[in-house]
Amino acid sequence: MNIPYRYRSRRKSSNHLKSHTLIVDGITVEVTRKNIKNINFTVYPPDGHTHVTAPRHMSMEAISAAITERLAWIRHQQTKVTSKIQPPEYQYVSGENHYFQGKAYLLKVVERPGTPKVVISDSTTLYLFIKPQSSLLQREKALHNWYRHQLQTLLPILINKWETILSVKVQEWRVRKMRTKWGSCNFKAGRIWVNLELIKKPLPCLEYVVVHELAHLIEQSHGKGFTMIMDNVMPQWKTISKQLAEGQ
Secondary structure, three states: OOOOEEEEEEEOOOOOOEEEEEEEOOEEEEEEEEOOOOOEEEEEOOOOEEEEEEEOOOOHHHHHHHHHHOHHHHHHHHHHHHOOOOOOOOOOOOOOEEEEOOEEEEEEEEEOOOOOEEEEOOOOEEEEEEOOOOOHHHHHHHHHHHHHHHHHHHHHHHHHHHHHHHOOOOOEEEEEOOOOOOEEEEOOOOEEEEEHHHHHOOHHHHHHHHHHHHHOOOOOOOOHHHHHHHHHHOOOHHHHHHHHHOOO
């Protein structure tokens, strides 16, 4: 069955890549052409936004056909991401649950003069020491700074470990909050980015993302070569990837 499609195009000013908005059977898909071998599909939370990265030589007709073949998968993924429970709106007050390395801790806010400080004193409680009358943003910043420090302490250990295993070299790594990705890799610069939110996930999730991005220093796409690398060095990677995709 031929499914009608239409599209409009625009140019991304940041990297001069031409982006098309393609509508196939009522589903809007953003399409970007790059110097890659295989076509890749991604459905992003929280609204199910769908993006396709395709080889430069691939025609819009061929891309449309590929999307048509994956319509059932796209709709399934959109249903999954849009039905997820959204994270709570934190007020950073005592009694909230906050996560660290996959475990929930009860937040206890202690007001006192001095520099903000975060301490896990037992297996259940996370203490936030903060100046009296601190705003929500100040409390949030204090906790996020602590999260960032914890992640920046763990990352060099994991990167050094997997650089040796994969025989690659990371020129630079950075931590930042990302809305749609757990990590990213700039192949040419040898740079990887890791999402700050990973410090809230179990350690195997963080390690998987590190391995995933380092593997892209060998294979830029998610094709057979990439899959082979991941299967060889981390056989359980698909299970962990699924857990992250499902918000576990």
